[in-house]
Amino acid sequence: MNKKILAFLKKSRKKQLTELCQILKIPSISSSSLHWKSIKDCAEAVQKSFIQIGLKKSIIFKTSGHPIVYAESMQDPQRPTLLFYGHYDVQPVDPLSLWKNDPFEPTVRKGEIYARGAVDDKGQFFIHLKSVEAYLSTHSSLPVNVKFLIEGEEEIGSPHLENFIQRNQGLLSCNTVVISDTAMFKKGLPTLCYGLRGLIYFQIDIEGPRSDLHSGIFGGAVPNPAETLVRLLASLKNSKGRITIPDFYRNVKTLTPIEKKEFRRLPFQNKQFERETGIHKTVGEQGYSTLERLWARPTLEINGLSSGFTGEGSKTVLPAKAMAKVSMRLVPDQDYQKIGKLFEKHLKKLCPDTVKIKIMNLHGGNPWITDLNHHALAAAAQALEQGFGKKPVFVREGGSIPVVAIFERIMNLPVVLMGFGAPDEQAHAPNEKLNLQHFYNGILSSAYFLEKMILSQTETSRY
Amino acid sequence: MNKKILAFLKKSRKKQLTELCQILKIPSISSSSLHWKSIKDCAEAVQKSFIQIGLKKSIIFKTSGHPIVYAESMQDPQRPTLLFYGHYDVQPVDPLSLWKNDPFEPTVRKGEIYARGAVDDKGQFFIHLKSVEAYLSTHSSLPVNVKFLIEGEEEIGSPHLENFIQRNQGLLSCNTVVISDTAMFKKGLPTLCYGLRGLIYFQIDIEGPRSDLHSGIFGGAVPNPAETLVRLLASLKNSKGRITIPDFYRNVKTLTPIEKKEFRRLPFQNKQFERETGIHKTVGEQGYSTLERLWARPTLEINGLSSGFTGEGSKTVLPAKAMAKVSMRLVPDQDYQKIGKLFEKHLKKLCPDTVKIKIMNLHGGNPWITDLNHHALAAAAQALEQGFGKKPVFVREGGSIPVVAIFERIMNLPVVLMGFGAPDEQAHAPNEKLNLQHFYNGILSSAYFLEKMILSQTETSRY
Numbered sequence: 070m071n072k073k074i075l076a077f078l079k080k081s082r083k084k085q086l087t088e089l090c091q092i093l094k095i096p097s098i099s100s101s102s103l104h105w106k107s108i109k110d111c112a113e114a115v116q117k118s119f120i121q122i123g124l125k126k127s128i129i130f131k132t133s134g135h136p137i138v139y140a141e142s143m144q145d146p147q148r149p150t151l152l153f154y155g156h157y158d159v160q161p162v163d164p165l166s167l168w169k170n171d172p173f174e175p176t177v178r179k180g181e182i183y184a185r186g187a188v189d190d191k192g193q194f195f196i197h198l199k200s201v202e203a204y205l206s207t208h209s210s211l212p213v214n215v216k217f218l219i220e221g222e223e224e225i226g227s228p229h230l231e232n233f234i235q236r237n238q239g240l241l242s243c244n245t246v247v248i249s250d251t252a253m254f255k256k257g258l259p260t261l262c263y264g265l266r267g268l269i270y271f272q273i274d275i276e277g278p279r280s281d282l283h284s285g286i287f288g289g290a291v292p293n294p295a296e297t298l299v300r301l302l303a304s305l306k307n308s309k310g311r312i313t314i315p316d317f318y319r320n321v322k323t324l325t326p327i328e329k330k331e332f333r334r335l336p337f338q339n340k341q342f343e344r345e346t347g348i349h350k351t352v353g354e355q356g357y358s359t360l361e362r363l364w365a366r367p368t369l370e371i372n373g374l375s376s377g378f379t380g381e382g383s384k385t386v387l388p389a390k391a392m393a394k395v396s397m398r399l400v401p402d403q404d405y406q407k408i409g410k411l412f413e414k415h416l417k418k419l420c421p422d423t424v425k426i427k428i429m430n431l432h433g434g435n436p437w438i439t440d441l442n443h444h445a446l447a448a449a450a451q452a453l454e455q456g457f458g459k460k461p462v463f464v465r466e467g468g469s470i471p472v473v474a475i476f477e478r479i480m481n482l483p484v485v486l487m488g489f490g491a492p493d494e495q496a497h498a499p500n501e502k503l504n505l506q507h508f509y510n511g512i513l514s515s516a517y518f519l520e521k522m523i524l525s526q527t528e529t530s531r532y
Numbered sequence: 533m534n535k536k537i538l539a540f541l542k543k544s545r546k547k548q549l550t551e552l553c554q555i556l557k558i559p560s561i562s563s564s565s566l567h568w569k570s571i572k573d574c575a576e577a578v579q580k581s582f583i584q585i586g587l588k589k590s591i592i593f594k595t596s597g598h599p600i601v602y603a604e605s606m607q608d609p610q611r612p613t614l615l616f617y618g619h620y621d622v623q624p625v626d627p628l629s630l631w632k633n634d635p636f637e638p639t640v641r642k643g644e645i646y647a648r649g650a651v652d653d654k655g656q657f658f659i660h661l662k663s664v665e666a667y668l669s670t671h672s673s674l675p676v677n678v679k680f681l682i683e684g685e686e687e688i689g690s691p692h693l694e695n696f697i698q699r700n701q702g703l704l705s706c707n708t709v710v711i712s713d714t715a716m717f718k719k720g721l722p723t724l725c726y727g728l729r730g731l732i733y734f735q736i737d738i739e740g741p742r743s744d745l746h747s748g749i750f751g752g753a754v755p756n757p758a759e760t761l762v763r764l765l766a767s768l769k770n771s772k773g774r775i776t777i778p779d780f781y782r783n784v785k786t787l788t789p790i791e792k793k794e795f796r797r798l799p800f801q802n803k804q805f806e807r808e809t810g811i812h813k814t815v816g817e818q819g820y821s822t823l824e825r826l827w828a829r830p831t832l833e834i835n836g837l838s839s840g841f842t843g844e845g846s847k848t849v850l851p852a853k854a855m856a857k858v859s860m861r862l863v864p865d866q867d868y869q870k871i872g873k874l875f876e877k878h879l880k881k882l883c884p885d886t887v888k889i890k891i892m893n894l895h896g897g898n899p900w901i902t903d904l905n906h907h908a909l910a911a912a913a914q915a916l917e918q919g920f921g922k923k924p925v926f927v928r929e930g931g932s933i934p935v936v937a938i939f940e941r942i943m944n945l946p947v948v949l950m951g952f953g954a955p956d957e958q959a960h961a962p963n964e965k966l967n968l969q970h971f972y973n974g975i976l977s978s979a980y981f982l983e984k985m986i987l988s989q990t991e992t993s994r995y
Contacts, residue, residue, distance in 0.1 A: 100845050161847065167743065225845065252749075266748060270846045279810025285729060285931030288861050289831035290805075290822045292815045296769070296834050303766035306759070342753075347742025352755045352886050359753045368752035371759050372849050377836035378857055383733045383894040385859060385931075386835050394841055396848060398751050423815050431846040468748025468848075497746045497849060 070455075073207040074516055078199075082509060085199050086182070088118065089508075092157070092191050093175040093184040099135055099158035099225045108221050111157045112136040115219050118195075122202035124217075132229035135221030139240070142201070143214045149522055150214035152243040152482075154472055155194025155250065156223030159186035160497045167499035181502040189496040192503040193249035193489055193511075194219055200515035212523045216243055223250075223472070226270075226432030231475050238480055245445040245522070246476045249511070251488025252496075254464050255336055256504060259453035259514065261446060262486035264364065264465035265473060267399035267436035269409045270372075273298065273416065275391045276425040281377065284387040292423035294391040295376040301419055302393060305369055310354040312369050312397070314415045320402045322438075324365050332360045335462060345493060364465035369397045394431075398467060405433035434471030439483065448521035449485045456514025487514070533918075536670040537979055541662075545972060548662050549645070551581065552971075555620070555654050556638040556647040562598055562621035562688045571684050574620045575599040578682055581658075585665035587680075595692035598684030602703070605664070606677045612985055613677040615706035615945075617935060618657025618713065619686035622649035623960045630962035643968050650966040652959040656712035656952055657682055659971065663978035675986040679706055686713075686935070694938050701943055708908040708985070709939045712974070714951030715959075717927050718799050719967060722916035722977065724909060725949035727827065727928035728936060730862035730899035732872045733835075736761065736879065738854045739888040744840065747850040754850055755886035758839040761854040764882055768832055768858075773817040775832050775860075777878045783865040787828050790904070794926055795823045827928035832860045857894075861930060868896035897934045902946055911984035912948045919977025950977070 097111035098104040112129050119127040119140035127140035135158060143150070162172040162185050170176040172185035182192070194217070204211050218241065220230050234241060253260040277294035278287070307313050324332075339359055343350055353362040362368070372395065377388030397412065399405055413428050420426040439446070441463060453461040466486075476482045489511040495501045560574035561567040575592050582590040582603035590603035598621060606613070625635040625648050633639040638647035645655070657680070667674050681704065683693055697704060716723040740757035741750070770776055787795070802814060802822055816825035825831070835858065840851030860875065862868055876891050883889040902909060904926060916924040939945045952974040958964045 100847070161843075268748065268848070270848065272846075277811060282809060283931060284833045284835060284859060285731065285861060286929070287809065287826070288833045288859075288930060289825040289829055290814045290816045291809055291811055292813075293833055295837050296765070298837075299762040299765040299834065302759070302762040346745060346750065346754055348740060348754055348886065349888075350755075350886050351753045352884075353753045362752040363750070366752055370747045370751045370756055370850055371762065371839065372747055372847060373840035373842045373851070374758050374761070374837045374854060375842040376834065376838075379836045379838040379855065383735075383857065383859070384835065385731070385733070387833055388836070391837060392842065394846060396747060396751075396846070398748055421815075423811065423813050425812075466749065467751060468746060495743075496749075497847070498744050 070517060070520065071207070074203050077203045077207050078512060078516065081199070081203070085512065086505070089182070089192055089195050090175040092118070092195065093186055094173055096173045097158050097186070097221065098161050099222050100161055108135045108158060112138050112221055115157050116140070118198060119217065122198060123205040124201070130233065132233060134229045137221065137230070137233055138219040139217065141214070141216040142205070142211055144210045145214065148213050149245070150216060150243040151519070151522060152216040152218060152241060152246045153194065153197045154246055154248045154476070155217070155219045156190045156221065157219050158221045158224050159189065159191070160224050162499070164499065169500055172501070177505070180505050182505060183500055183502045185501055187501050187503040188252070188490040188494040189501065190223065190250045192508060196249060196489060196508060196511040197247065197515045199512045200519060203512070203516055204519065212519045216241065226434070227471055228432070230472060231479070234475055234479050241480065243482065246482050246484045247487060248470060248473065248484060249487050249489055250470055251466050251486050252490030252492060252494055253488060253507065254462050254492070256491045257457065257459070257506065258336070259457040259459055259461035260488060261449055261453070261461050261463050262466050262488060263441055263446065263463055264401070264438040265436060265470055266364070266367070266467050267403060267405050267434050267474070268396060268469040268471070269399065269405045269412065269433035270394070270396040270431045271412065272429040272431055273301070273393045273395060274427040274429070276389065278387065278389050281389050282387040284385040287387050291387055292421070293387055294424050295388050297421060297424050298376065298391040298393055301416060302371060302395070304419060310352065312367065314411050316411055317367070317408065320404065321367060322401045324361065328365070331463060332358065335360065335464065363467040365400055367397060367399050367403060369395065372396055398469070399436045401436045401438045403436060405435050409433060434469050435474040437473045437477065443483055445483050445485050445522070449487050449518055452514045452518035452521045453487065455517045456510045487518070533980060533983065534670065537666050540666045540670050541976060541979065544662070544666070548975065549968070552645070552655060552658050553638040555581070555658065556649055557636050559636045560621050560649070560684065561624050562685050563624055571598045571621065575601050575684060578620050579603070581661055582680065585661060586668040587664070593696065595696060597692045600684065600696055601682040602680065604677070604679040605674055607673045608677065611676050612708070613679060613706040614982070614985060615679040615681060615704060615709045616657060616660045617709055617711045618680070618682045619653045619684065620682050621684040621687050622652065622654070623687050625962070627962065632963055635964070640968070644965040645968060645971070646963055646965045648964055650964050651953040651957045652964065653686065653713045655966040655971060659712060659952060659974040660710065660978045662975045663982060666975070666979055667982065675982045679704065690935060693935060694942070697938060697942050704943065706945065709945050709947045710950060711933070711936065711947060712950050712952055713933065714929060714949050715953030715955055715957055716951060716970065717925050717955070719954045720920065720922070720969065721799070722920040722922055722924035723951060724912055724916065724924050724926050725929050725951060726904055726909065726926055727864065727901040728899060728933055729827070729830070729930050730866065730868050730897050730937070731859060731932045732862065732868045732875070732896035733857070733859040733894045734875065735892040735894055736856045736858060737890040737892070739852065741850065741852050744852050745850040747848045750850050755884070756850055757854040757887050758851050760884060760887050761839065761856055764879060765834060765856060765858070767882060773815065775830065777874050779874055780830070780871065783867065784830060785864045787824060791828070795821065798823065798925055798927065826930040828863055830861055830863050830866060832858065835859055862899045864899045864901040866899060868898050872896060897932050898937045898941070900936045900940060900947070906946055908946055908948050908985065912950050912981055915977045915980035915984050916950065918980045919973045
């Protein structure tokens with residue numbers, strides 16, 4: 070690569086970090102109505118960043134929810150176009166007491182920057198912004214055309230993104246979508262992700278008596294909604310860790326022998342996983358390894374429980390209500406809408422008529438998988454090898470990035486998932502962080518990627 | 533009964549009510565430090581009442597909490613002695629806006645007196661005070677010796693009473709304890725309660741991973757403490773509503789045919805119970821009626837649940853912790869300490885070693901039952917029949933009155949629970965009330981009781 074770019078990247082490090090901190094300071098929590106002003110401020114700050122690095126065209130699109138920031142550099146229509154997708158919204162921060170620094174006062178400790186959004190996803194989309202800046206600051210043009218699509222509702226399920234993409238296919242047309250919103254398999258080990266799980270998320274409300282009752286006077290004869298809830302939830306998995314919803318596994322693809330072999334080759338230690346998560350031992354569906362359980366098998370988790378008296382001490386109450394948040398992770402070729410219907414039907418059938426049940430579908434998205442031989446993946450692999458000095462590994466992830474499936478379904482676009490997080494990144498948890506070496510090597514890899522893409526392709530192949 | 537007494541009671545009605553109102557006006561809320569002065573005032577007012585009716589000995593005992601008022605008339609040591617227990621403290625009054633009159637400005641509407649403490653318990657212990665007054669105003673002596681123990685901390689769990697009784701067994705020695713702090717089964721239907729359930733209350737904490745984790749990235753391989761909790765809780769009852777803890781039912785006394793028959797005879801409607809609690813239908817242990825389930829069968833209730841994300845919307849979190857409050861209502865001859873140990877042992881055995889479990893015993897007390905053939909109960913039944921003009925019913929209650937078990941355990945004393953409340957009395961709620969017919973018939977019944985006791989016994993039999 071051109072020495073001017075390398076020199077520019079080297080001397081810009083401090084400035085790159087300072088500018089990232091400006092964005093990280095904005096509490097753009099998308100799920101809370103208290104933060105709508107911050108969401109707007111953050112969208113404007115992101116647009117300002119695009120203008121500062123020299124992108125001629127940038128737009129803030131209003132939606133019925135939070136705004137979408139778009140920017141582009143389309144200097145040569147003959148060249149391939151990359152679309153970088155990211156999101157400027159972040160998860161809530163509670164419990165705040167577990168944070169070592171204010172989640173919106175970015176703080177560097179031991180080569181990591183700690184802040185809500187550091188890795189998910191402000192720090193990651195910023196990497197590509199900075200590689201484009203390096204080109205535009207040292208050259209008259211970019212090796213490829215670039216577009217940026219940075220939304221503000223990823224953490225609440227991107228409710229307006231699909232409609233936006235649907236209506237703006239011309240504006241968003243490109244050859245490959247690049248998303249950096251995942252983690253590397255191991256610190257310092259560049260990683261390409263070729264598969265993601267889908268999601269369907271529910272809230273279940275059970276109602277028993279009209280109001281909380283005295284558990285002595287009424288206990289034993291009045292249906293306790295908390296009891297119904299725990300019975301329903303407990304019945305959803307059997308003793309082998311299999312989900313008991315009829316037809317749940319019908320469309321689950323089995324792993325290929327090559328994938329199984331690749332999984333086994335990864336530097337993964339069950340003991341280390343246990344140590345890192347602070348658990349005594351791993352659990353899960355019988356007959357599968359931990360990575361298979363995390364990446365290639367569907368699962369069902371209780372995300373939240375609430376009922377009755379939860380304060381200090383005791384209160385002899387028979388609660389009027391009980392609530393659970395429950396979500397299922399899905400794998401190819403499960404369809405989140407079909408699974409959602411199976412779930413609702415199953416629960417309603419199981420629920421006794423002594424209580425009322427309300428099942429709310431909060432959000433969902435399909436699983437996704439791409440061809441391991443796609444040329445854009447090859448270009449990304451080469452770029453990462455040069456940026457990090459190591460051959461990348463190919464992995465799947467257990468989480469969901471609904472937008473990946475949307476791009477595939479609506480625009481038939483290949484997606485490269487080039488993540489720069491780390492296994493201990495604490496996304497969605499207190500003390501979220503981004504490794505600074507990943508940040509800087511990420512910018513370098515992104516710069517190589519811009520070059521590799523012009524060499525590797527002229528047209529999009531179906532994958 | 534002596535006509536002088538009947539005439540005295542008849543002419544004193546207005547004065548009895550006025551004097552009750554003096555006590556009801558004092559806001560003796562025991563849980564609030566703002567009301568300590570009122571508590572003291574109330575204790576003094578109660579002592580004054582004892583002096584006024586002619587009791588020669590009365591003492592206010594200081595405790596580390598609120599004072600205990602004691603008074604007695606021990607004219608003839610050869611005669612049996614009754615100890616009346618009651619409490620002059622009351623529940624808080626919020627929400628104040630729901631009261632139709634100031635809770636401390638007693639108001640009569642449609643034959644009911646409305647005030648905080650009207651039924652729980654000022655109005656009820658006052659009943660016995662007024663029957664003693666009737667005797668002492670018309671005769672030189674009482675048919676039996678009487679003692680009054682009126683405490684000021686019942687609504688906060690009587691923290692100093694047990695110690696007081698322990699230290700003052702000589703002073704408190706008697707043949708029978710009488711407590712009027714319960715409700716009649718139906719308005720106008722005199723009621724004797726001969727059994728109460730016991731209680732053992734736990735908090736269960738389950739710990740999984742060190743911190744909340746992303747349910748996509750970790751779901752399927754990390755033990756979810758909420759899942760373990762619901763599995764444990766769901767397993768505690770079988771499909772027939774039976775508690776599955778080994779040996780749990782070992783000491784449960786079965787209902788006698790007489791009791792079963794008495795329960796069936798009570799004016800109880802399942803439909804009305806369902807309407808009043810706002811439930812679709814009653815539930816419970818197979819093979820038992822609703823009253824049997826509420827009064828004579830042990831039960832286990834979930835009083836509270838909490839884990840993970842419980843706010844609005846969705847958060848894809850795999851929680852680090854899950855908590856439940858669980859209590860068991862116990863019946864004769866279950867022992868709350870033994871049941872507590874069985875519960876802990878069972879849960880610890882069931883809990884998989886993939887998570888940590890912590891079980892905290894928050895409080896407990898033994899069930900209580902008295903022999904239906906006890907002479908004091910027989911005397912009370914006759915007295916109530918004469919006071920109300922109706923044969924009393926014999927009931928149990930599902931809740932606990934810890935002091936009952938204390939008197940039995942420490943002093944080996946029989947207790948007569950002669951309640952004058954009503955099912956709609958609103959104790960602990962806004963618009964607490966006492967039916968005036970219950971009040972006056974109660975005083976009459978109490979006067980008859982004093983006579984019946986001398987006829988019915990000369991010594992205490994073990995029950």
